Amino acid sequence: MQEIKCSCGHINPYGTEVCGSCGKPLSDTDSDQLLNMRYEGAARRSQTYNKTIIDKIWNFFSSVKVGIAIIVITLIASSIGTIFPQEMFIPPGETAAQFYAEEHGALGQLYYSLGLHNLYGSWWYMLLVAALGTSIIIASIDRFFPLYKALKSQRVTRHKGFMKRQRIFGTSHVDNVDETMDKAQKILKDKRYNIRTENGNLLAEKNRWARWGPYVNHIGLIVFLVGASLRFFPDMYIDENLWVREGQTEVIPGTSGEYYVENEAFTVEYHEQEEGAEEEAAPLEDTFRTDAVLYQPEEGGTVGVDQELEEIDRQAIEVNDAFHFDDYSLYQVDYKLDELREMSFDVEDTQTGETVGSFTVDLNEPDDDYELENNENVRIHSYFPNFNINEEGVPTTENDVPDNPGFIFEMENSDTGDMEHTFVGVQANYNVSPNQEDNRYVFEFAGLDTNHVTGLTVRKDNTLPFLIVGGAIFMIGLVQGSYWPHRRIWLQRKDGEVWLAGHTNKNWESLKKDIHAVTEETQVTTPRDQTDEDDEQTAEKDENI
Amino acid sequence: MEQLSMNLLGAAFFLYLAATIFYTVSVTGRKWRDKKGEMTGNNWGKLGYISSILGVASALGYFFTRWAVAGHAPVSNMFEYTAFFAITLSLAFVILYGIYRVNVLGLITMPVVMIMIAYASVFATEVQPLQPSLQSHWLEIHVITTALGQGILAVSFGAGLIYLLRTIDLKRKGMTKRTFGVEFIMYTLISALAFIILSNVFGAMDYEANFAYIDENGEQSEKLYELPPIFGPNEGELLTEDRMQPWIEMPDWIVSEDLNTVVWAFGTGLILYALLRVLTRRRVGALLQPLFKSVKPQTVDEISYRAIAIGFPVFALGGLVFAMIYAQIAWTRFWGWDPKEVYALVTFLFYAAYLHLRLNRNWHGEPSAWLAVIGFAIIIFNLIFVNLVIAGLHSYA
Numbered sequence: 001m002q003e004i005k006c007s008c009g010h011i012n013p014y015g016t017e018v019c020g021s022c023g024k025p026l027s028d029t030d031s032d033q034l035l036n037m038r039y040e041g042a043a044r045r046s047q048t049y050n051k052t053i054i055d056k057i058w059n060f061f062s063s064v065k066v067g068i069a070i071i072v073i074t075l076i077a078s079s080i081g082t083i084f085p086q087e088m089f090i091p092p093g094e095t096a097a098q099f100y101a102e103e104h105g106a107l108g109q110l111y112y113s114l115g116l117h118n119l120y121g122s123w124w125y126m127l128l129v130a131a132l133g134t135s136i137i138i139a140s141i142d143r144f145f146p147l148y149k150a151l152k153s154q155r156v157t158r159h160k161g162f163m164k165r166q167r168i169f170g171t172s173h174v175d176n177v178d179e180t181m182d183k184a185q186k187i188l189k190d191k192r193y194n195i196r197t198e199n200g201n202l203l204a205e206k207n208r209w210a211r212w213g214p215y216v217n218h219i220g221l222i223v224f225l226v227g228a229s230l231r232f233f234p235d236m237y238i239d240e241n242l243w244v245r246e247g248q249t250e251v252i253p254g255t256s257g258e259y260y261v262e263n264e265a266f267t268v269e270y271h272e273q274e275e276g277a278e279e280e281a282a283p284l285e286d287t288f289r290t291d292a293v294l295y296q297p298e299e300g301g302t303v304g305v306d307q308e309l310e311e312i313d314r315q316a317i318e319v320n321d322a323f324h325f326d327d328y329s330l331y332q333v334d335y336k337l338d339e340l341r342e343m344s345f346d347v348e349d350t351q352t353g354e355t356v357g358s359f360t361v362d363l364n365e366p367d368d369d370y371e372l373e374n375n376e377n378v379r380i381h382s383y384f385p386n387f388n389i390n391e392e393g394v395p396t397t398e399n400d401v402p403d404n405p406g407f408i409f410e411m412e413n414s415d416t417g418d419m420e421h422t423f424v425g426v427q428a429n430y431n432v433s434p435n436q437e438d439n440r441y442v443f444e445f446a447g448l449d450t451n452h453v454t455g456l457t458v459r460k461d462n463t464l465p466f467l468i469v470g471g472a473i474f475m476i477g478l479v480q481g482s483y484w485p486h487r488r489i490w491l492q493r494k495d496g497e498v499w500l501a502g503h504t505n506k507n508w509e510s511l512k513k514d515i516h517a518v519t520e521e522t523q524v525t526t527p528r529d530q531t532d533e534d535d536e537q538t539a540e541k542d543e544n545i
Numbered sequence: 546m547e548q549l550s551m552n553l554l555g556a557a558f559f560l561y562l563a564a565t566i567f568y569t570v571s572v573t574g575r576k577w578r579d580k581k582g583e584m585t586g587n588n589w590g591k592l593g594y595i596s597s598i599l600g601v602a603s604a605l606g607y608f609f610t611r612w613a614v615a616g617h618a619p620v621s622n623m624f625e626y627t628a629f630f631a632i633t634l635s636l637a638f639v640i641l642y643g644i645y646r647v648n649v650l651g652l653i654t655m656p657v658v659m660i661m662i663a664y665a666s667v668f669a670t671e672v673q674p675l676q677p678s679l680q681s682h683w684l685e686i687h688v689i690t691t692a693l694g695q696g697i698l699a700v701s702f703g704a705g706l707i708y709l710l711r712t713i714d715l716k717r718k719g720m721t722k723r724t725f726g727v728e729f730i731m732y733t734l735i736s737a738l739a740f741i742i743l744s745n746v747f748g749a750m751d752y753e754a755n756f757a758y759i760d761e762n763g764e765q766s767e768k769l770y771e772l773p774p775i776f777g778p779n780e781g782e783l784l785t786e787d788r789m790q791p792w793i794e795m796p797d798w799i800v801s802e803d804l805n806t807v808v809w810a811f812g813t814g815l816i817l818y819a820l821l822r823v824l825t826r827r828r829v830g831a832l833l834q835p836l837f838k839s840v841k842p843q844t845v846d847e848i849s850y851r852a853i854a855i856g857f858p859v860f861a862l863g864g865l866v867f868a869m870i871y872a873q874i875a876w877t878r879f880w881g882w883d884p885k886e887v888y889a890l891v892t893f894l895f896y897a898a899y900l901h902l903r904l905n906r907n908w909h910g911e912p913s914a915w916l917a918v919i920g921f922a923i924i925i926f927n928l929i930f931v932n933l934v935i936a937g938l939h940s941y942a
Contacts, residue, residue: 038904068901075894082884082935085798091762103798120882239878271674287677319677320875331877457877467879471866478858506854509645509847532843 010153015043020150023162034530035165037503040154042146062142067135074128081119084111133225140218151208156198158490158501166490168502168515170527177493184491184518191514193489202491211505213481220474227466238328238460245339245364246451249295249309254458255328260295260309266335266452267291288335289318290454294325317456327460334455340402342449345424347372347411348442358446363402381410387425395423413440487511489518500527547614547672554607554628558662560600561635561655567593568651572836590648594639597651600658601639604632615672620688621679623932624668629689630928631661633696637852641700645848647707649840654703660737667744683871690863691889695924697856698896704849705917706730711840712911715831723911724828730918731829735821736814740806743813747772754788756781761797768802776805803933846910849917850903857896864889884935888927895920 004012010021017027018041025035035041046062049055060066084107090099096117100108115122163169174180178200185195185202193204231237238254244263252259270283295309315323323330344360357372361380369379384397387406395406406425413420420439487504489511500518504511512529519526571589608629611619619625638654675684709730713723754770758778768778777791778801795801821829868889869879880886899916902908908916 064901064904068898071894071898071901075891075898078887078894079891081882082887082931086882088882103796284674285677286674287680320681320683322874322877329877333877459877461873461878464873464879467869471869475858475862475866478861482854482858507847507851509844 008155008157008159010155013043015048017041017043018150018162019159020153021155022157022159023154024159025161025165029161032165034167035162037166039143039147040150042150044142044146046142058138058142061131061135061138064139067132067139070128070132070135074132077119077125077128080116084108084117086119087117090117129225133222136218136221140215144212144215147211151211154203156196156203156490157201158203158492160494160499163490163492163494163499163501166501166503167508167530168511168527169500169530170525171494171497171499172523172525173496174498174523177496177498180498180522180524181491181493183522184524187518187521188489188514191517193487193514200493204487204489204491206487207484208486210480210484211486213477213479213484216477216480217474218477220470220472220477222470223473224467224470227463227470230463230466231461236462238458240458241333242456242458243336243453244290244456245341245453248364249293252328252330252458254460255326258296259325259328260297261330261456262293262295263454264291264293264314266454268335268337268452287318288332289316290332290456292317292323292330292456294323317454322459327462329459331457331459332454333457336453336455338450339453340405340448341451343405344446344448345409346444346446347376347378348444350440350442351415355444356441361407363405376411376414379410380407381421382408384425409443411441415440485510487514489515491524498524500524502527546610550607550610550614551670553603553610554662557600557604557607557632558659560596560603561659561662564593564596564600564651565655565659567596568648568655569836571648572652572839590646590651593648593651593655594642597635597642597655598639601632601635604628604635608632611672617675617679618685618689619672620692621675621684622668622673624665624670626688626692627661627665627668627928629692630695630699631658631665633692634658634661634699635696636693637697637700637856638703640697641848641852644851645844647840647844647848649707649837650700650703650845650848652836653707654700657699657703657734660734660741663741664737667741667748678875681871681875683867683874687863687867687871690859690867692863694856694858694860694863697852697859698924699852699921701849701852701856701917702921704845704852705914707837707840707845708842708849708911708914709918710830710834711837711845712842713830715828715834724830726915726918727830728828732814732818733922735818735829736811739813739817740810743772743809753785755784757784758782759797763797770802770805772806772809774802774805775808776801778802800934807930807934842910846913849914850909853896853899853917853920857900860896861893865893884931885927888923888931892920892923892927895923 003014004016004026006012006019006022006024006026008019008022008024010019012020012026018025018035018037020040020042025031025041044062046059050059084100084104087096090096096112100112100117102108104111111117119125181200181202185197185204188204189195191206193206196203196205240253242250242253242261244250244261246263246266249260249262251257252261266289268288269286271286273283292315293311294313294315296312298308298310313323313325317323317330317332319332322332340363342360342362344358346355346358348354349356356374356376359370359372359378361367361370363385366380366383369377371377382395384395384406385400385402385404386398387395387404388398390396395408397406404426406423409422409424411420411422412418420441422439422441422443424443424445485504485506488502490499490501492499492501500515502511502515508529515527518524567589571593574589608619611625620629634654635658638650638658642650709723709727713727715724715727717724748771752771752773754774756768756770756774756778758766758768758781760766760779767784768781773789774781774783774791775793777794779795779797781791781794781801783790795804818829821832825832868886872881872886873879895916899913899920902916903913
């Protein structure tokens with residue numbers, strides 16, 4: 001593994017294909033094929049060593065082919081995840097095992113059993129992204145340093161072999177070489193080329209910094225991916241939901257009891273209906289908002305249910321306008337209008353036919369018993385906020401949301417001293433006891449009150465700064481690499497002629513235009529594009545299908 | 546004002562048509578050069594360029610007057626977005642033509658722009674109020690940037706198509722992968738035309754078939770078909786009299802009336818395509834091929850690549866960076882694997898793969914041209930299919 005000393009005196013590391021100083025081809029010197037200029041023929045580790053296991057891993061990940069393969073596999077995998085909805089999008093209350101089979105048949109069943117319903121969180125998808133990150137890092141390191149050194153150490157004077165094997169190359173006889181060189185220099189300077197001269201030779205170079213674009217955007221991507229992986233660390237990320245009824249105060253989940261939010265009022269506004277619009281069309285919502293108040297428990301107060309709260313901030317929360325405090329944000333995401341809040345009942349004495357009193361139940365926090373005007377007592381024996389009858393035929397509640405309240409009221413019949421039980425529900429009958437019809441007291445539904453409920457999302461995401469920085473670096477690098485082509489034009493004196501060669505990393509037509517400006521004004525003839533002949537020989541590679 | 550705005554878009558449509566005609570003449574006119582001994586064709590190219598610039602100006606007039614009327618940038622529903630995508634494509638063409646002066650590029654790009662405008666006007670064109678999540682300046686920033694990026698990327702499709710039509714032998718007997726590929730592109734473009742014709746015909750007849758059906762939330766709902774229902778909705782019952790019964794019933798997670806439309810478009814496209822083939826007894830690509838004789842393949846290859854090199858960062862900025870910022874503000878999270886988000890990522894990855902493949906000279910030329918076509922197909926898929934057929938957060942019809 002020894003260094004290669006070029007005839008120009010430059011010492012090149014082992015594996016160099018093109019001398020970093022004068023451009024003399026150091027490998028397959030007799031060929032007249034175009035030089036591979038991709039990394040200036042510099043020695044890349046991955047092209048030089050392939051002995052140890054480290055070398056092999058390095059070479060695998062530094063290959064652009066492998067990188068592209070990973071990109072393509074990732075994009076195919078990503079699109080497979082949209083064939084059926086992911087688990088997070090299936091209707092709430094559905095179990096995945098049933099949903100996919102019922103909704104999407106055999107294919108859905110297959111989708112589920114392959115774990116594709118959770119594709120983006122699967123170990124192999126994560127592994128793909130990790131492989132992509134590894135590939136980006138290794139491929140960049142493998143290429144950046146040799147390329148940087150080669151471009152830094154390139155000399156103006158070029159070897160003949162280098163010139164001849166450039167894609168754009170031509171030789172011209174001119175009357176006065178000095179004059180031609182001066183003229184060309186001036187033209188290229190006007191075209192914003194950096195000019196370097198040496199022994200009467202000339203190198204015009206432009207936008208070398210664009211060559212670092214890919215490496216910059218790769219760094220940005222790595223920062224972004226690292227930021228994204230930080231989500232799995234504790235305390236970096238919170239995603240919680242809460243429902244708050246108007247007038248109620250709830251502890252904010254995910255804040256370990258540190259913050260409370262009150263829903264003072266909830267408002268929905270609708271767009272005005274267009275004239276001539278269909279009557280039945282649901283009105284389009286314009287805005288919905290929660291007037292929220294943020295509280296913290298008072299310092300030194302008792303911990304627990306009865307602690308004093310102290311207001312620290314208030315804001316109206318709307319979509320696109322979240323309530324930010326500390327590291328947290330409260331977002332308006334959902335709502336439920338006119339949820340039942342209170343129900344009132346009249347109690348009638350069937351013996352006298354008179355109403356003996358009435359009482360009102362707070363459906364969210366019902367009292368145990370209510371005293372009527374005639375000093376009788378009604379006790380709530382059972383309360384079912386969301387009443388239904390389960391498979392055993394027993395009354396039960398689906399959840400604590402008072403969407404369909406049902407009660408079993410208990411009253412003492414003062415005549416008999418018996419306890420009477422009456423079931424009252426919304427359009428539901430249920431006989432609690434066999435002789436319920438003989439009850440002395442009958443409950444009449446006497447009115448209700450409703451309120452709105454707001455649905456909020458609690459969000460904390462401390463990974464965002466990394467993503468912002470990574471994204472910004474990525475965009476800068478992308479623009480740097482995409483919008484500026486790195487162009488070089490060599491004008492050399494060889495054997496009393498002027499030799500011209502040109503190289504760019506993109507947009508050859510535009511490089512030719514720049515060279516054309518030189519050939520128009522001077523006696524330098526238009527160079528050839530040595531790939532033109534290749535184009536004429538487009539081979540028919542078809543096999544009939 | 547709203548009427549003026551639509552008139553400006555109509556004017557733009559005809560200016561693009563004029564540009565198409567001028568570019569066609571400029572390309573075919575070259576044949577007479579030998580007789581006259583001078584380049585008469587070139588001036589037509591200039592006229593084509595002037596028309597396309599005027600078309601862009603007029604279309605931008607539509608865009609900003611409509612913005613003034615609506616109070617928000619007209620990029621909030623299918624009509625507005627597709628029309629704007631057409632505008633960005635024409636704008637990108639104007640820029641790239643300015644660099645390369647290749648007349649045939651106008652010949653391909655301008656008709657695509659016209660098809661897009663016509664396709665856009667199939668959707669409801671009224672100015673609609675915004676739902677809460679769209680009431681943000683990020684809507685303007687994100688969508689306009691994304692559309693610009695996609696418009697520039699679409700030029701690479703035009704140039705790629707020219708490359709294929711220029712270099713592939715379409716006269717030979719026997720089908721090969723390549724001839725099939727070119728013909729498939731032609732068929733797709735014809736299907737787009739077929740869809741526009743169908744919509745206008747049935748729209749003129751006021752065709753409607755109303756269904757009661759069970760939606761994806763298991764609730765009773767109604768659906769309106771504007772083309773005869775081949776694919777019916779989930780547990781659908783026809784409410785309109787004298788309409789055909791659907792042949793196949795779709796599950797509730799598919800937007801059946803849109804799938805129905807897609808099938809209609811491609812079916813009619815097939816009939817039209819077959820007619821063309823039978824009447825001319827040649828491949829559709831072969832009919833167009835003579836127009837591209839004088840094109841230098843290397844130049845269109847470079848245009849195609851350059852369009853992607855210019856468009857890719859713009860798309861990444863609008864379709865991913867701004868999209869994430871907006872999603873964080875409106876939807877509480879910057880990324881949630883919504884189908885539209887996934888396909889923005891897929892588009893991004895695809896063009897990233899393209900740019901890496903370009904490092905290898907073997908991928909220049911024809912392989913690149915095929916890739917440019919596929920990339921455009923992904924963009925169109927994300928616009929039409931993901932918005933209309935897959936239900937997601939981005940289903941703004």
